[in-house]
Amino acid sequence: MSIITLTTDMGLRDHYVGVLKGTILKLFPEASIVDLSHDIKPFYVPSAALTVRNSFRDFPRGTVHLIGVSPNRSQRIDHLAVEYAGQYFIGADNGMFPLIFEKAPTRIFNLERIAETATSNVFPTRDIFAVAATHLAKGGIMEVLGRPSEIMNDSGKFHPIIDGSVIRGLALHVDVYGNIITNIDKNLFQTVGQNRSFEIRFRREQHVINRIFDSYADVPEGEKMALFGATGLLEIAINRSNAAQLLGVKHEDVISIEFR
Secondary structure, rough: OOEEEEEEEEOOOHOOOOOOOHHHHOEEEEOEEEEEEEOOOOOOOHHHHHHOOOOOOOOOOOOOEEEEEOOOOOOOEEEEEEOOOEEEEEEEEOOHHHHHHHOOOEEEEEEEHHHHHHOOOOOOOHHHHHHHHHHHHHHOOOOOOEEEEEOOOOOHHHHHHOOOEEEEEEEEEEOOOOOEEEEEEEEHHHHHHHHOOOOEEEEOOOOEEEEEEEEEHHHOOOOOEEOOOOOOOHHHHHHHHHHHHHHHHOOOEEEEEEEE
């Protein structure tokens, strides 16, 4: 089975997602297409990166992940195909790749040869990314796509900042349940914390969390809590309620952890 996953900010109201899938199936009728999300906040690269980061480990080797968020090419932003952990990732080098990968990728190629033969560059997710994705899903080699390349752009502002005994991170994604997913991972928490007591603070100072739980159900219904999700990222949640709304947390709000 050849799997191609799709992560875009195109929504489902318009025809864009359907056209993208039609292009893939026209090029490779046997492809198995999996939608990760089409509800990414428009042009919001960190949310797209977290969606893929939180998902790709559950797919088999050889899966191709097409990421169509802020996909346009420029003098500073190239189109890339990246091999990592036996899977392929296709998208624009707009700062998302360092947010997806924990280690250096195996191989990176640009998509210049695909772009040279494209009939249009108006819709790069369809006209370039879909072509590259189907080529790899069929078992094609990366060298056909373009030249060896490297990741040039790193959205540094989306990485946590360590200031003595304080970690300052960001709320990068709010899921459908209102859970707030941050950019603070468990390894960083343990390295800085060294088993010390702590307080997690965010927009409304009266809301303080000083314990990490293992499950959303570990607190009474309506109670706020923190836990590390399946991918090791810190989440702020309220059992059976919408944490983002009730706590007043929005995208890119600062989430700080103060260790004593």
